[in-house]
Amino acid sequence: MQENRPFAVTIAGFDPTGGAGVLADIKTFEQHHVYGFAVNTGNTIQTEKEFFEMHWTDQAFVLRSLDKLFENYSIKAVKIGIVPSIDYLKKIVLLVKRLSPKTKIVWDTVLKSTTEFSFITIDNQAVLIDILEQIDLITPNYNEILQFSKAEKNPNLIAHELSKHCAVLLKGGHNPLAIGVDCLYLGKEIFPLAPNNTLVFEKHGSGCVLSSAITANLALGLDLKTACINAKIYIETYLDSNPTKLGYHHV
Secondary structure, rough: OOOOOOOOEEEEEEEOOOOOOHHHHHHHHHHOOOOEEEEEEEEEEEEEOOOEEEOOOOOOHHHHHHHHHHOOEEEEEEEOOOOOOHHHHHHHHHHHHOOOOOEEEEEEEEEEEEOOOEEOOOOOOOHHHHHHHOEEEEEOOOHHHEEEEEHHHHHHHHHHOOOOOOOEEEEEOOOOOOOOOEEEEOOEEEEEOOOOOOOOOOOOOOHHHHHHHHHHHOOOOOOOOHHHHHHHHHHHHHHHOOOOOOOOOOO
């Protein structure tokens, strides 16, 4: 092991194309000089254009794997991707906080695939709040965040309410008023993150890459705002790397 690199863990699904999930996360960690570990929450059958099937990993297996990693390594940051249920997520988060209270946790709120395959539904607001209180950042887009509230339909108001419990990066890819402008909600403060380039190519798994880039920056010891700014630069380079839906990773 290279002692000068911090450790980070991605807890997410396996995408055989490498565009999303743990493969994309590990590529991103490596580019940031962060040593990445991976715990697989489920295997998928998919391409960058179509999702076919999901096979979830037994939760006890995931928790045992995390227990061994934290027992043997000092892990600075964790990124969580697709999970099958709120209860599954809660047990992961609580275990991480018990094993390493100072470890940063980023939840990439992947609720469904771009082809409308649902992964998780938020049906218990009380449990959701309990989870958010233990998390450092969530990264929903304008469509996903609507599922965090049964009554409110304004994404910005939902983000503001959720930021009372943890930081929220409301991703701007689907922002109807300002495409590409992300908003970082830190309690009472809101920081718009404008894109440097809006003429980029759509990519499969871009949300995974963004959240893992933030996680890598947190593992390197940067504050949350700086981590999000740096990650936005990284994702724009990734989106502009080629015209296909599978991007190239480089800093």
